[in-house]
Amino acid sequence: MTESMRPRVYGADHDDPDPWPKAGRTYATLHGGPLDGLLVDVTDCxxxxxxxxxxxxxxxxxxxxxxxxxxxxxxxxxxxxxxxxGDTP
Structure with a gap:
């Protein structure tokens, strides 16, 4: 899978050289809305x-x-x- 196709992790800076999922962590995938396709680290939730x-x-x-x-x-x-x-202020 090329880097342009790999899902990025929510909260990673736009210039982070390694915004990809880390081994040993658990992620939820976001579907729809403005953050569609990003991953959220939920390891400690x-x-x-x-x-x-x-x-x-x-x-x-x-x-x-x-x-x-x-x-x-x-x-x-x-x-x-x-x-x-949905969105909220």
Whole structure:
């Protein structure tokens, strides 16, 4: 897989030379919305928090810089696939 096809990790700086997943870490994949295709490191999240998802800061959502994109699992049995639920300030 070429680097242009590898999923990047949410929160990595745009100029990070290694914005890819790290061995030994667990990631949720973001589906839809402004962060589509990125991975979120959920290694230290308890299952209850994984089931809630999260509001992730983004500059490209409906509320511009500082706004958040809300993601959560669409299926409680698939906690590592988070789907976009909308944007919030």
């Amino acid at each position: 308890p299952p209850a928090e994984l089931a809630e998802g999260g509001a992730l800061i983004t500059e490209v959502g409906a509320y511009g810089p500082g706004g958040r994109a809300v993601y959560g699992p669409a299926d409680p049995t698939a906690l590592l696939a988070w789907h976009w639920e």
